[in-house]
Amino acid sequence: GAGVSQSPSNKVTEKGKDVELRCDPISGHTALYWYRQRLGQGLEFLIYFQGNSAPDKSGLPSDRFSAERTGGSVSTLTIQRTQQEDSAVYLCASGEHTYEQYFGPGTRLTVT
C-alpha cells in the first residue's frame, strides 16, 4: 500500500520567509510524528499527534515552529521567519497501535 508521503521534497527559501511542509500519513494511522535531521546528525523529535490533538510538543525548538493536523490525516509543519539554522531534512512518520513508526521521504529545507 501507499506509504507516508511528504511535500515538497526540496524547499529553498530566503531567511525570514515562512515555509509550510506537508505530510500525508499511511491511511488509518492515528499517530503522526515530525522529526528533524540536520546534516550528519541524528533525528530530533519535534511534535507528535494522536488524531488531531498534539499531546507532546516538547521538541518544537521555538515559537516560530507550529504544526497542525486536520481530519486525523494530513499534517502541516509551519516555520515562520526562517533562520539558517532551520536548514535540515524534516521527516514525518506515522504509526498505529503497534508503536512502529514508518517514515516518509522527508523534505529537505535550505534557508539561504
Add this chain to the structure above:
Amino acid sequence: QKEVEQNSGPLSVPEGAIASLNCTYSDRGSQSFFWYRQYSGKSPELIMSIYSNGDKEDGRFTAQLNKASQYVSLLIRDSQPSDSATYLCAVQLLGVFGNEKLTFGTGTRLTIIP
C-alpha cells in the same frame, strides 16, 4: 549522558561475515526498541522491532534485548554490500496514548567490504 548511545563507527565488516551493532539506553522505563536502516540521502527504514528480553530473528537480522543491562543489539548474518548504511537505534517510552516519540541514537555507519 546521552539517552541513547551508539558507536558512530565506521564499522567495516567483510562480505559474508556477521555484523554486530550495539546500543545502550539510559531510561529504565523504555518499553519498545527499534532498529532503522538509513541509506545516505534517504529516510530511515524500519528493519526490526523488539519489545521483550531475548532474541528476535527475521531473516538475516537478529535483534537482542537485555533490559537489565539496558542494552539492545542488532546482528546481521551473511553481510552483503547492500547492508552498507547507517543503522539507527531508537527507544520508545510507553505513554498514555501508547505511541510515543522515538529517541534516536546518532547511528552506526556500517560498511560491508566485498
